[in-house]
Amino acid sequence: xxxxxxxxxxxxxxxxxxxYGIYGGKFVAETLMSALAELEALYNHLKDxxxxxxxxxxxxxxxxxxxxxxxxxxxxxxxxGGARIYLKREDLNHTGAHKVNNTIxxxxxAKYMGKKRVIAExxxxxxxxxxxxxxxxxxxxxxxxxGAEDVKRQSLNVYRMKxxxxxxxxxxxxxxxxxxxxNEALRDWVTNVDNTFYIIGTVAGPHPYPxxxxxxxxxxxxEARAQSxxxxxxxxxxxxxxxxxxxxxxxxxxPFLSDNEVAMYGVEAGGKGVETGEHAAPLxxxxxxxxxxxxxxxxxxxxxxxxxxxxxxxxxxxxxxxPEHSWLKDIGRVNYVDATDTEALAAFHRVTRIEGIMPxxxxxxxxxxxxxxxxxxTPDQHIIVNLSGRGDKDILTVAEIxxxxxxxx
Amino acid sequence: MSRLGPLFxxxxxxxxxxxxxxxVAGDPDEALTVPLMHSLVAAGADIxxxxxxxxxxxxxxxxxxxxHERALxxxxxxxxxxxxxxxxxxxxxxxxxxxMGYANPLERKGYAAVADACAEAGxxxxxxxxxxxxxxxxxxxxxxxxxxxxxxxxxxxxxxxRIVTITAQASGFxxxxxxxxxxxxxxxxxDAVEAHLATIREHTDLPVAVGFxxxxxxxxxxxxxxxxxxxxxxxxxxxxxKDLIAGGSHDSAISGAQSLISSIRNGVxxxxxx
Ligand SMILES: Cc1ncc(COP(=O)(O)O)c(C=O)c1O
Numbered sequence: 001x002x003x004x005x006x007x008x009x010x011x012x013x014x015x016x017x018x019x020y021g022i023y024g025g026k027f028v029a030e031t032l033m034s035a036l037a038e039l040e041a042l043y044n045h046l047k048d049x050x051x052x053x054x055x056x057x058x059x060x061x062x063x064x065x066x067x068x069x070x071x072x073x074x075x076x077x078x079x080x081g082g083a084r085i086y087l088k089r090e091d092l093n094h095t096g097a098h099k100v101n102n103t104i105x106x107x108x109x110a111k112y113m114g115k116k117r118v119i120a121e122x123x124x125x126x127x128x129x130x131x132x133x134x135x136x137x138x139x140x141x142x143x144x145x146x147g148a149e150d151v152k153r154q155s156l157n158v159y160r161m162k163x164x165x166x167x168x169x170x171x172x173x174x175x176x177x178x179x180x181x182x183n184e185a186l187r188d189w190v191t192n193v194d195n196t197f198y199i200i201g202t203v204a205g206p207h208p209y210p211x212x213x214x215x216x217x218x219x220x221x222x223e224a225r226a227q228s229x230x231x232x233x234x235x236x237x238x239x240x241x242x243x244x245x246x247x248x249x250x251x252x253x254x255p256f257l258s259d260n261e262v263a264m265y266g267v268e269a270g271g272k273g274v275e276t277g278e279h280a281a282p283l284x285x286x287x288x289x290x291x292x293x294x295x296x297x298x299x300x301x302x303x304x305x306x307x308x309x310x311x312x313x314x315x316x317x318x319x320x321x322x323p324e325h326s327w328l329k330d331i332g333r334v335n336y337v338d339a340t341d342t343e344a345l346a347a348f349h350r351v352t353r354i355e356g357i358m359p360x361x362x363x364x365x366x367x368x369x370x371x372x373x374x375x376x377x378t379p380d381q382h383i384i385v386n387l388s389g390r391g392d393k394d395i396l397t398v399a400e401i402x403x404x405x406x407x408x409x
Numbered sequence: 410m411s412r413l414g415p416l417f418x419x420x421x422x423x424x425x426x427x428x429x430x431x432x433v434a435g436d437p438d439e440a441l442t443v444p445l446m447h448s449l450v451a452a453g454a455d456i457x458x459x460x461x462x463x464x465x466x467x468x469x470x471x472x473x474x475x476x477h478e479r480a481l482x483x484x485x486x487x488x489x490x491x492x493x494x495x496x497x498x499x500x501x502x503x504x505x506x507x508x509m510g511y512a513n514p515l516e517r518k519g520y521a522a523v524a525d526a527c528a529e530a531g532x533x534x535x536x537x538x539x540x541x542x543x544x545x546x547x548x549x550x551x552x553x554x555x556x557x558x559x560x561x562x563x564x565x566x567x568x569x570x571r572i573v574t575i576t577a578q579a580s581g582f583x584x585x586x587x588x589x590x591x592x593x594x595x596x597x598x599x600d601a602v603e604a605h606l607a608t609i610r611e612h613t614d615l616p617v618a619v620g621f622x623x624x625x626x627x628x629x630x631x632x633x634x635x636x637x638x639x640x641x642x643x644x645x646x647x648x649x650x651k652d653l654i655a656g657g658s659h660d661s662a663i664s665g666a667q668s669l670i671s672s673i674r675n676g677v678x679x680x681x682x683x
Pocket of ligand 1 (some may be wrong): 097098099123124127182201202203242244245246247248249314315316320321360362363388389390
């Protein structure tokens, strides 16, 4: 595959209306428009402010533990016998996933705005934990909205959030998963907009969120680019990341977008198989529409109702995707593919056994696809996979699927 | 021209305020919707706001959310909502009807096709919660071509500058969202509403309706003291839910709705009776 796209294109999005081509925008109720305008003005001012950027970098270094290593998965690569696979170790961040890069950034914005209360939505609970963590550190009141279904399957993270002093609010409307948690967080924000900062956990939501979350997560790709050059003397041939809302993927991809020689693969949750309809792969099987403040690819029926999704991983179980991904799909820069529940579980076990790294189930989707991709490539080629998070939170789910009784309850 | 302008002209000439009940089309099933709409008119409604069920109604509180869920279970969509409107129009061609809903069903069918279908069904205005002025231009162009009013929302957080932009594009009436929150919330501050309406009126002669947080004759009377129209939503949707619990013959919903709307009608009339 050869890509021939003007490398200057990517700096032009979003435009001043928060659009990525036809995607993005600010599709929210009037009550939130002034809060978004305030956030946008503040962020546009701070994003090039050396004092703000230094504060962010110091937090990432001393609190999160960045830079995260780029690790050559030698045994796994040998086993596959194709391209060499490098893992960008976001699982080693404080709190165990890439999510914290963004919550550190947004918590700084909350601090600059003088907001004393933060809210967040969460699926897998990683963003909830990361939000509860920064709230504890800054002494902010924190409420995390989580689908009742996810409260059950991610019980370890629920307890972590509570230990950190956050209030976890189970959401029982709709499909009781991430999309409903986001609805409820938006309802809370409308009600408490004066004193509350909404920490959105992925590159979705109304402008400026997709842009600022991308910017905060781009530290992943900037580091990976430099690390690749230092370790291998060249850029990687391919990048692979899982896509729920798309924040870990855009964080890895964005600093490489202008490098036309680097192929990119965003891996959506194929669930029981995209052909069964039981999946969470809007870019593979969805239609553009409007949800949660932006226009993007969505899983929806012919009447425009949002459909229920299915994935073994709570963090990918979302019917939409960040608007920049929709644009990157349409212009042909990134390939969006999927991995099924079964493939992800197999990759979870394989990488755990062969590399001693237990990935999150979300991440396991990226690993499953990377394995297939590497097998079609040659040992002189390199793939970087975003190891977006660690799998401790998922061991109860994995045990249940494998029919193992941990005697926990 | 839509029916909204002439209606408000008449009401103004008579020094009357409009009463606008809100229901969710197809809640709890499509058989109730048209009879309920007629009964609301009989009880004193001037305009009816017809909610289009959506899977993710972000601005609704729990009461109206459940109404949307019930309607979706029965399979009500944007198109079947318009079919119900058409049925209502068979025997009522006067009462203005306003659709209230969310952007995605409009996006899915296409703005022009939706505007056509609304015109054909006899819709007078559209309120799309998640199409703020920044995003509504394309839809509004289609509506204007068919003489349907796009109803703009103004909220307690809308700046004076935005009020100027919004009122410049608005027609029909302005919908003032009386509180920061979702539908059915209970913290209405009527003094603040009065102050905001005064600001809005500095910029427009359009009628201003007030909604969110009005649940009975008392709150309606207070709000009608400064507004041109009063919207009642959750209190009515709640009655439908109770009808369902009572066995769903629909008779209790219709009689309950009539007594609620009559009593609110009296409240609204009190505001202008002296
Ligand atoms: C470890 C991990 N990876 C990936 C995701 C998916 O989110 P995103 O696509 O925004 O990176 C999540 C979300 O919860 C996660 O916890």
